[in-house]
Amino acid sequence: MTTAILPKVPVIRRGFRLQFEPVQNCHVLLYPEGMIKLNDSASEIFQQIDGSRSVGQIIVALRERFPDAPGIDEDILAFMEVASAQFWIELR
Template sequence: MTGNDVPFLPRGVRLHYDKVRGTNVLLGPERALILDDISNIILAQLDGERSVDAICKNLAETYAAPLDQIATDTLALLTDLANKRLLEARCD
């Protein structure tokens, strides 16, 4: 995954609020991942139209955080989810 990629949740994968656990989970085919607060924030940014770079820039501005740290953490999460086939990306 690169900064130019546009990440999105593929068919069959969705964010869901789990009432029992009191938190959001990422539901995929025959699996569910409990998300921490940072993962929730990053995944909430996915709209299928913005690139990773645009998402990182928005997060850095919103949270007054260093862009390089945001980019490193965001790319690590998105790459991990893509490797688990819970996220896809297209190049623009």
């Protein structure tokens, strides 16, 4: 995915909901047919998706929060590509 998505605003698709699942001890993405267990990185990214911040703003926020994480920009862009392809999010 290119940097062309930086100004786009990701939103969690209708019918999906992010929540912390104590039994799983992690965040999950719930949808009518099931649940997706998220790893720590995906969870951190999803928690930034609020429908008002752009991909670029999310990258900046996470870069500030995790300054020692190498390649975080590319990882977030790759995650957005996967999440969009899986129809978990929409990029507006």
